Amino acid sequence: MNREDMRRMLTLVDDRYLDEAQDWRPQRRRWPRWAALAACLCLVVGLGGFALSQWRVGNANSSGGLDSSGGSDDGPPPPASAATPGQSYS
Amino acid sequence: MEDEAIIALYWARSEEAISETDRKYGRLLAQVARNILQNRQDVEECVNDSYLGAWNAMPPQRPALLRSFLCRITRNLALDRSDYHHAARRSVSCTASLEELDRLGDSRESVEEVLLAQLMNNFLAGLKPEQRVIFLRRYWFFQPVKEIAQFLGWTENRVSASLSRTRRKLRDYLEQEGYTI
Numbered sequence: 017m018n019r020e021d022m023r024r025m026l027t028l029v030d031d032r033y034l035d036e037a038q039d040w041r042p043q044r045r046r047w048p049r050w051a052a053l054a055a056c057l058c059l060v061v062g063l064g065g066f067a068l069s070q071w072r073v074g075n076a077n078s079s080g081g082l083d084s085s086g087g088s089d090d091g092p093p094p095p096a097s098a099a100t101p102g103q104s105y106s
Numbered sequence: 107m108e109d110e111a112i113i114a115l116y117w118a119r120s121e122e123a124i125s126e127t128d129r130k131y132g133r134l135l136a137q138v139a140r141n142i143l144q145n146r147q148d149v150e151e152c153v154n155d156s157y158l159g160a161w162n163a164m165p166p167q168r169p170a171l172l173r174s175f176l177c178r179i180t181r182n183l184a185l186d187r188s189d190y191h192h193a194a195r196r197s198v199s200c201t202a203s204l205e206e207l208d209r210l211g212d213s214r215e216s217v218e219e220v221l222l223a224q225l226m227n228n229f230l231a232g233l234k235p236e237q238r239v240i241f242l243r244r245y246w247f248f249q250p251v252k253e254i255a256q257f258l259g260w261t262e263n264r265v266s267a268s269l270s271r272t273r274r275k276l277r278d279y280l281e282q283e284g285y286t287i
Binding site for chain 2: 017019021022023024025026027028029030031032033034035036037038040042043
């Protein structure tokens with residue numbers, strides 16, 4: 017196939033393709049549905065995670081205040097004094 | 107006016123056919139000619155010659171798609187005119203487009219017109235619509251890459267890459283069909 021053939025070949029394009037080339041409208045960039053859903057999911061998970069972490073921090077602060085007062089009943093019982101055995105012998 | 111009515115005017119040998127064609131398609135035909143020829147006067151003459159060409163063709167022809175029929179007449183006349191006035195009068199875009207095509211056909215072997223039409227249209231049928239539109243806008247309408255990029259909202263590089271891929275596909279397709287290029 018020579019150069020002239022290549023040029024001639026273009027002149028023989030069907031009219032319907034020429035019409036298509038003129039009528040074509042570029043497709044708008046649209047997010048696919050799955051991408052929109054994934055974005056929503058990310059937002060929900062992110063906001064949920066943030067809210068949860070805030071709630072935990074608040075909880076930890078409130079429980080730390082009780083500890084400092086010394087009134088916690090979760091702590092281990094005070095160890096038996098080293099002097100007590102002597103007392104027991106007496 | 108509908109295309110059928112304009113064609114009917116040509117068949118009735120009414121000169122109104124020319125004015126209606128000019129009203130509906132004059133700007134488009136001027137654009138087709140402008141993509142090929144640089145000189146404004148050449149463009150105007152080419153469009154007027156297109157109307158004469160349409161007048162002489164209808165009857166006997168009754169085109170199914172008048173717009174493409176007219177574009178084809180204008181394109182052929184503009185290319186003939188650019189050859190006649192030598193390539194210097196041709197637009198930069200047209201020259202670049204033809205050179206890109208020429209690089210595809212280096213063989214001495216010539217192919218019959220019927221086969222060429224079949225090959226071209228089969229190849230186009232196998233392309234994605236977007237690729238086909240870019241290919242034809244560049245190599246049939248000789249639209250500059252920049253304009254195609256603006257039309258699509260793409261970068262020029264992306265359009266050039268698409269054209270390069272399509273040319274490679276065409277080469278592969280022709281080789282697959284047994285033609286040396």
